[in-house]
Amino acid sequence: xxxxxxxxxxxxxxxxxxxxxxxxxxxxxxxxxxxxxxxxxxxxxxxxxxxxxxxxxxxxxxxxxxxxxxxxxxxxxxxxxxxxxxxxxxxxxxxxxxxxxxxxxxxxxxxxxxxxxxxxxxxxxxxxxxxxxxxxxxxxxxxxxxxxxxxxxxxxxxxxxxxxxxxxxxxxxxxxxxxxxxxxxxxxxxxxxxxxxxxxxxxxxxxxxxxxxxxxxxxxxxxxxxxxxxxxxxxxxxxxxxxxxxxxxxxxxxxxxxxxxxxxxxxxxxxxxxxxxxxxxxxxxxxxxxxxxxxxxxxxxxxxxxxxxxxxxxxxxxxxxxxxxxxxxxxxxxxxxxxxxxxxxxxxxxxxxxxxxxxxxxxxxxxxxxxxxxxxxxxxxxxxxxxxxxxxxxxxxxxxxxxxxxxxxxxxxxxxxxxxxxxxxxxxxxxxxxxxxxxxxxxxxxxxxxxxxxxxxxxxxxxxxxxxxxxxxxxxxxxxxxxxxxxxxxxxxxx
Amino acid sequence: xxxxxxxxxxxxxxxxxxxxxxxxxxxxxxxxxxxxxxxxxxxxxxxxxxxxxxxxxxxxxxxxxxxxxxxxxxxxxxxxxxxxxxxxxxxxxxxxxxxxxxxxxxxxxxxxxxxxxxxxxxxxxxxxxxxxxxxxxxxxxxxxxxxxxxxxxxxxxxxxxxxxxxxxxxxxxxxxxxxxxxxxxxxxxxxxxxxxxxxxxxxxxxxxxxxxxxxxxxxxxxxxxxxxxxxxxxxxxxxxxxxxxxxxxxxxxxxxxxxxxxxxxxxxxxxxxxxxxxxxxxxxxxxxxxxxxxxxxxxxxxxxxxxxxxxxxxxxxxxxxxxxxxxxxxxxxxxxxxxxxxxxxxxxxxxxxxxxxxxxxxxxxxxxxxxxxxxxxxxxxxxxxxxxxxxxxxxxxxxxxxxxxxxxxxxxxxxxxxxxxxxxxxxxxxxxxxxxxxxx
Numbered sequence: 019x020x021x022x023x024x025x026x027x028x029x030x031x032x033x034x035x036x037x038x039x040x041x042x043x044x045x046x047x048x049x050x051x052x053x054x055x056x057x058x059x060x061x062x063x064x065x066x067x068x069x070x071x072x073x074x075x076x077x078x079x080x081x082x083x084x085x086x087x088x089x090x091x092x093x094x095x096x097x098x099x100x101x102x103x104x105x106x107x108x109x110x111x112x113x114x115x116x117x118x119x120x121x122x123x124x125x126x127x128x129x130x131x132x133x134x135x136x137x138x139x140x141x142x143x144x145x146x147x148x149x150x151x152x153x154x155x156x157x158x159x160x161x162x163x164x165x166x167x168x169x170x171x172x173x174x175x176x177x178x179x180x181x182x183x184x185x186x187x188x189x190x191x192x193x194x195x196x197x198x199x200x201x202x203x204x205x206x207x208x209x210x211x212x213x214x215x216x217x218x219x220x221x222x223x224x225x226x227x228x229x230x231x232x233x234x235x236x237x238x239x240x241x242x243x244x245x246x247x248x249x250x251x252x253x254x255x256x257x258x259x260x261x262x263x264x265x266x267x268x269x270x271x272x273x274x275x276x277x278x279x280x281x282x283x284x285x286x287x288x289x290x291x292x293x294x295x296x297x298x299x300x301x302x303x304x305x306x307x308x309x310x311x312x313x314x315x316x317x318x319x320x321x322x323x324x325x326x327x328x329x330x331x332x333x334x335x336x337x338x339x340x341x342x343x344x345x346x347x348x349x350x351x352x353x354x355x356x357x358x359x360x361x362x363x364x365x366x367x368x369x370x371x372x373x374x375x376x377x378x379x380x381x382x383x384x385x386x387x388x389x390x391x392x393x394x395x396x397x398x399x400x401x402x403x404x405x406x407x408x409x410x411x412x413x414x415x416x417x418x419x420x421x422x423x424x425x426x427x428x429x430x431x432x433x434x435x436x437x438x439x440x441x442x443x444x445x446x447x448x449x450x451x452x453x454x455x456x457x458x459x460x461x462x463x464x465x466x467x468x469x470x471x472x473x474x475x476x477x478x479x480x481x482x483x484x485x486x487x488x489x490x491x492x493x494x495x496x497x498x499x500x501x502x503x504x505x506x507x508x509x510x511x512x513x
Numbered sequence: 514x515x516x517x518x519x520x521x522x523x524x525x526x527x528x529x530x531x532x533x534x535x536x537x538x539x540x541x542x543x544x545x546x547x548x549x550x551x552x553x554x555x556x557x558x559x560x561x562x563x564x565x566x567x568x569x570x571x572x573x574x575x576x577x578x579x580x581x582x583x584x585x586x587x588x589x590x591x592x593x594x595x596x597x598x599x600x601x602x603x604x605x606x607x608x609x610x611x612x613x614x615x616x617x618x619x620x621x622x623x624x625x626x627x628x629x630x631x632x633x634x635x636x637x638x639x640x641x642x643x644x645x646x647x648x649x650x651x652x653x654x655x656x657x658x659x660x661x662x663x664x665x666x667x668x669x670x671x672x673x674x675x676x677x678x679x680x681x682x683x684x685x686x687x688x689x690x691x692x693x694x695x696x697x698x699x700x701x702x703x704x705x706x707x708x709x710x711x712x713x714x715x716x717x718x719x720x721x722x723x724x725x726x727x728x729x730x731x732x733x734x735x736x737x738x739x740x741x742x743x744x745x746x747x748x749x750x751x752x753x754x755x756x757x758x759x760x761x762x763x764x765x766x767x768x769x770x771x772x773x774x775x776x777x778x779x780x781x782x783x784x785x786x787x788x789x790x791x792x793x794x795x796x797x798x799x800x801x802x803x804x805x806x807x808x809x810x811x812x813x814x815x816x817x818x819x820x821x822x823x824x825x826x827x828x829x830x831x832x833x834x835x836x837x838x839x840x841x842x843x844x845x846x847x848x849x850x851x852x853x854x855x856x857x858x859x860x861x862x863x864x865x866x867x868x869x870x871x872x873x874x875x876x877x878x879x880x881x882x883x884x885x886x887x888x889x890x891x892x893x894x895x896x897x898x899x900x901x902x903x904x905x906x907x908x909x910x911x912x913x914x915x916x917x918x919x920x921x922x923x924x925x926x927x928x929x930x931x932x933x934x935x936x937x938x939x940x941x942x943x944x945x946x947x948x949x950x951x952x953x
Contacts, residue, residue, distance in 0.1 A: 069598035072576035075548025097614055097644040098518050099525025102552040105560035105920040108902065122905045128880070129518040137618055137645050148517050155519070155880055167546055167615045168645060171584060198546035199584050199615055415547075418573045419602055438559070439551075439571040491604075493540070493569035498602040506598060 023289045023390050028177060028193060030213035030285070032201035037386045040064035041073075041202045041415040044504040047380070047398065048407025053387050054394035062387050065507040073383075073415050074437075075198030077164060078103045079207030082235075084162050084194065085125040086111050086259030087266075091158035092127040093148045095141070095174065096166030101129045114236060114260055126156040132168055140172060142179050149183040149191060159263035160190040162214055170197035190263075192218035202415070203384045205281050205359070212286040215258065215266055216293070223271040223294055229255045230317075231275040231290070233283035239458035239465065246314070246462065249330050250323050270294040274320055276313070278303060278457045280361040280395055281386065288390035300389075302397045303361065305460045306369025307335075307342075312400075334463040345470040350374040352477070355428060355444075357381040357414070357421055358436035358454065364397035366434055367406070369460055373470050378428055380411045381421065383437065412504065418443050419494060423503040425449055432473065448487035450476045520879025520902040521556055522847040522919050523685065523822070525614075525644030528553040529652030533609045534570050535683030535711040537718030540605040544592045544623055545613030547578040549644070557649070560901070561919050562687030562926030575599040579615045588621045596626065600635055606719050607664070609656065610639035617643030631663070638663035648849045650738045650822070653682045657742040660722065667750055668727035674706045676778070677725045677752075679743060680734040681760070681824055683711050687921045691930030692760075696734065699767070699933055702788045703775055726750040732774065734760060736823040736861070737854035758861060760828030763836040763937035764793050765866060796934040800941070807945065812894065812952055814913055814944075816840045820882055820899035821918035822848035825931075826873075827861055829898055829917070832937055834865045841871035842895060843885070847918065849877050879903075886910065896944060913947050 024031070033039035042065035043050075053062045077100060084092050085107040094101050108125045115123060130148045132141055145163070152161055161183075165176055176193050183191045192214040196207045232243060232254035243254050252273055255265050269275075274297045275290055277283035287298030301316035302309045311331050318327025352375045356366050360382040367377045389395055401409070414420045422443050425433060433444035433451040444451035452472060454460070460469035492499075527549055530541035543550050554571055558564040566573060577595045579588050592610070599608060612623045627639030640659035642652045657679075678696055683689045693709050700707040708728055710721040731743040731754035743754035755777045761770035768789045775785035800807075807813065817839050819826045826846045833839040841862075850858060855875055862871040876882050883906045897903055897912040901922040907914030916923055917931070931940045 068594050069602055070576060070578050070595060071572055072543060072545070072550035072574045073547035073572070073578050074551050075546050078548045078552055097525050098521060098523070098648070099527055099549065099553055099614075099644040101518065101521050102524045102528065102556040103548075104521060105556045105901070105922055108920075109560065109922045112904075122908050124520065124902060124905050127519065129521070131516065131518045131877075132645050133647075134643075134645050137614075144516065151517060155884075168618065171615065171618050198548045199580055202547065202578065202580050204548065415578075416572050418571075439554075439566060442566055442571070443573070491568065493573055493604055494602060495604045 023285065023292060025217055025289065025293060028217065029195040030209045032206045033203040033209065033386060034201060036390070037388050038062065039203045039384055039386045040413055041384045042067055042507050043385060043413035044507060045411060046407065047401050047409045047411050050385060050387065050411060051394060051398050051402035051407065062385070065509065067417070068506040068508055069419070071417055071419060074204040076196040076201055076204050076207030076210060077166060077198050079204050080164050080194050080196040080211050081107055083208060083211045083258055084164070085127060086114060088260055088262045089159040090126070090162060090263055091152040091156040092162050092164060093145070093152050094127060094129045094164045094166065095132070095145050095148070095169045095176070096129060097132045097168055098129055100166045101127060110236070117238070118260065126152070126158060128152045128155070137168055137172055140174055142174065145174070145179050146183055149187060153187050153189070158189060160192065160219060161187065162192050162194050164194045165197050167198045170200065190218045205384065208282050209285040211258065212289070216286065216289050219263060219266045220269050221267045225271060227268065227271040227273065229253055229272050231269050231272045231296070232256050233258070233275065233277040233279070233286060235259060235282075235457050238456050239461050242458070242462055242465065249326055250317060250321055252321070270296060272296050274299055274317070276317065278461070279359075280389065280397065281359050284386075284389045300391070300396055302368070302400050303365050304462060305365045306372050306466050307463065308368060308372065308400070309365055310462050310466070338463050338467055341467050345467065345474065346374045348474055349470065352376065352432055353378050353430045354432040354434060355379045355381070355425060355430045356434050357440060358434070359383050360385045361395060361397055362436050362454070364395065364401055366454070366460070367401060367409070368397065368404070369466065370434065372466075373473070375432070377409065378430055379424060380409060381414045383414065383416050385413045416440065419498065420503045422447065422492065422494060423499060423501065426499055427503065432477065445483050446487050446490050446492060448483060450480060450483055452476055515876055515878035515881060517878055522877065522879065522900055522902070523849060524553050524556050524649045526642040526646045526649060526652030526655060527611055527613050527644050528557055528649030528685070529642055529656045530574070530609070530611050531557050531649070531684035532653045532656045532682065533611070534567065535689070536607065536722065537568070537713050538605050539607040539609060539719065540569050540599065540603050541574055542596055542599050542608055542610045543574060543576040543613065544588065544610060544616040544621060545576055545579060546615055547576065549613050550574050550576055556920055557684040560922035561684065562921045562924055564684055564687060569603065569605065575603060579613070584615060584619055587619060588616055589626060592616070592621060592623060593626055596630060596637070606636060608635070608637040609659070610637065611642045611656070612640070613642070614644045617641055617646070627663070636664070649685055650682060650848050653685070654739060654741050657739070658745055661742065661745050661749060665722070665726050665749070668724075670727060671729055672706070672727045673729055674704065674778070675708050675724070675728045676700060676705050677728045677731045677746070678707050678709045678734070679731060679739045682738060685822070685919055686824065687919070687926040688930045691928045691936070692932045694928065695930045695932045695936055699771060700774065703771060703778070703780055703785060705774070705778060705780070726752070728752055730754060730777065733757065736827055736858050737850055758827070758857070759831055760824045760932060762828040762931050762933070762940065763832035764796055764934060765835040766828070766831045767933050768793070792934045796938065799938055803941065803945070810948065810952070812948055814839070814894055814896035814948065816842050816891065816893070817896040817898060818842045818844070818886065818912070820845040820847060820897070820903055822846070823850050823858055825898070825918050827858070828931070830862065830871055831865065832940065834869050834871070836937065837941070839896070841869070842889065843872045843874055845882050846873060846875050847877050847882070850875060913944070913951065915943055915947055
């Protein structure tokens with residue numbers, strides 16, 4: 019088993035090279051589960067596209083994650099368009115602060131506004147001034163410098179510039195290498211952030227704490243998570259959004275790292291485990307019943323508190339039994355398609371089946387055949403072991419034309435997605451669709467029931483769906499709608 | 514232009530793919546990284562009055578998703594393939610290739626690729642919009658120039674009364690649809706035939722675009738954006754243009770606007786006067802009725818700050834000063850207006866009815882603007898017309914805040930417009946609702 023993490027290098031290797039991750043594929047769960055040995059075994063061949071629609075990039079993921087750290091600043095070395103994602107980051111940041119009873123504040127980010135001249139002559143001095151200016155304006159506890167396609171292609175010497183800045187700025191200045199063109203897997207941007215945190219922020223442990231690093235996005239279910247962990251006598255620290263630099267420094271002192279999303283947390287979790295011996299809980303995630311059971315058991319076993327886990331599971335199962343039976347009765351026979359990031363897709367396929375919903379197709383935006391410990395993603399293994407090997411599964415990198423074609427052919431009763439900009443197309447086809455915007459949508463037992471009710475609600479009143487589908491046109495030719503959805507996946511290996 | 518950008522209020526040149534989206538049945542094809550289009554749609558779309566995917570926006574936009582391989586070996590083959598297949602997959606009548614930073618730096622020749630497709634009879638143009646070249650206001654001009662140069666053909670005749678309307682930048686202005694509709698209504702009242710390419714409907718879109726060379730004149734309602742386009746149309750088709758710098762908001766400016774257009778178009782002054790009189794009567798009926806509240810509610814703002822692009826900074830200032838009797842604090846123009854236009858624009862702010870002047874600052878860096886405003890002191894609560902970024906500052910300085918300029922992420926905007934007489938009423942409603950809601 020090859021371990022994939024190298025904290026000596028200032029730049030994290032992209033997922034394509036580290037994990038053999040892919041963005042184009044069509045097959046089934048059994049096949050992807052069998053290809054878990056990475057490059058040494060039956061590596062999944064990536065298939066490129068002869069036609070594509072806009073996707074996303076690493077820098078977007080990096081900004082999403084960094085902008086909400088409570089007391090850090092970001093300097094983005096790029097033309098101004100590269101921070102066009104930050105208006106959404108700011109809305110999310112303000113919402114998150116409001117939910118925590120904090121005052122209104124904007125994110126703290128400066129863009130170096132690279133111009134044509136800068137692409138010719140470089141803009142090292144400007145970046146230095148921007149770092150100084152960020153320190154002056156925001157008085158942050160750390161500064162993260164994010165790169166861009168332009169800074170990457172012109173070969174800006176980011177490390178030297180940062181080295182110079184460190185001499186005059188009394189807080190950590192950390193490079194985050196997230197050039198969009200370098201990886202087709204935008205989640206590489208999360209790895210870049212975690213790598214920067216691991217190599218610049220996290221300190222060696224002084225003592226062991228009573229806390230667990232809870233890796234997530236919004237912390238919307240803070241109370242629920244706290245209540246659950248209280249039973250075990252431990253408390254969560256929600257990371258990375260809304261955590262402080264001081265909290266991140268102490269990530270090495272935690273009892274364990276737990277997570278709501280394996281795609282997000284894998285790199286950090288495995289690295290903390292390797293570097294500082296902080297165990298990373300690798301069970302399937304706490305979405306749905308099996309997920310929550312497994313997660314609680316893993317935590318219980320880690321802490322030597324198995325009985326607490328079993329008691330809690332028993333209590334909660336009893337509490338939800340009647341409501342769950344009623345939901346299953348109502349949702350039985352519903353045919354669904356799932357299109358999400360990997361891990362979420364695999365976890366949601368499992369939890370939808372727990373409602374007696376039949377998942378007829380699964381798609382993820384990319385796929386990691388292995389995680390950083392060299393092992394198969396647990397959610398995929400779980401699906402394969404519970405008889406879902408034959409379930410069709412594709413990797414579509416947010417390609418709307420593929421999903422629309424597929425939905426039009428399969429005509430499911432329900433589409434479950436995550437990431438903005440897909441649900442609307444399913445709805446225009448007349449298919450009730452839910453976007454799982456909040457990562458805690460089906461968290462724990464009660465969250466699972468709430469999510470079931472949400473599905474039932476969207477399927478009960480279909481009038482908006484009918485109206486929208488009857489009064490809009492799809493932007494695809496009849497020719498395309500009659501083709502195989504994966505016609506443009508080219509049969510080649512990675513070059 | 515500011516050295517740095519904190520708080521983005523416009524995007525890069527590639528963001529002008531939104532001007533293509535605003536033309537019905539036109540599809541942009543981005544020769545860009547996978548994240549460029551998505552990011553730009555966030556600021557100009559979702560965070561700007563909730564302008565979502567529509568017919569072919571959002572993740573439906575064809576894009577070459579440039580990766581390391583293209584950066585090293587060039588991306589022309591990939592672009593050619595994506596364009597060729599986009600023509601088969603997407604149901605559209607016009608395609609516009611837009612290049613990005615990456616493709617421009619590595620030197621891919623998208624224009625040549627477009628020419629090949631044009632030769633084969635495909636309705637396709639290309640434009641180099643590498644983000645580092647400038648703002649999306651500038652990019653909007655590049656897109657229109659590309660359409661004029663590569664797509665439009667001489668009409669061979671002039672249609673009297675036909676007026677091409679060029680004004681606010683679609684999507685960058687969340688009110689663009691309502692605004693073009695309102696201008697259309699006003700011009701129609703004068704007896705003109707407005708020809709507008711942006712927005713849905715059988716008269717708009719590609720039909721309007723193809724008709725543009727036959728217009729009697731081009732009407733540019735804009736402080737500076739689009740000036741190069743109407744000049745180009747004049748060079749290419751001999752069509753004269755009227756440049757009206759201020760977005761007409763409220764009775765004073767809209768009256769001037771209608772008279773100026775009528776005079777330029779050779780319409781009798783009497784006709785314009787009659788139109789104006791009718792519209793003023795309707796407008797003042799409501800203002801009359803609202804005056805008790807406007808005059809006697811104790812918390813009404815007397816002074817206003819604007820942090821907006823030049824369209825709105827000027828248009829709003831004219832209305833609030835000349836019709837509503839407010840006094841201007843500093844007006845911040847955030848659209849990166851090129852230096853050659855700044856003096857003329859600043860002069861517009863020295864010339865309000867009643868001899869009132871406003872200080873103008875050209876700054877694109879929200880952090881710098883906020884620091885400047887924090888240094889001021891106010892005797893009473895001011896009105897701050899800006900963007901969602903300014904809600905934080907508004908709380909600090911105890912201002913009433915209304916988002917009118919990118920990013921308008923705290924409002925949903927459908928067909929609302931602040932232009933003309935009815936637009937001014939909407940603005941009065943929005944401002945004073947804000948005050949009343951805050952009061953109770």
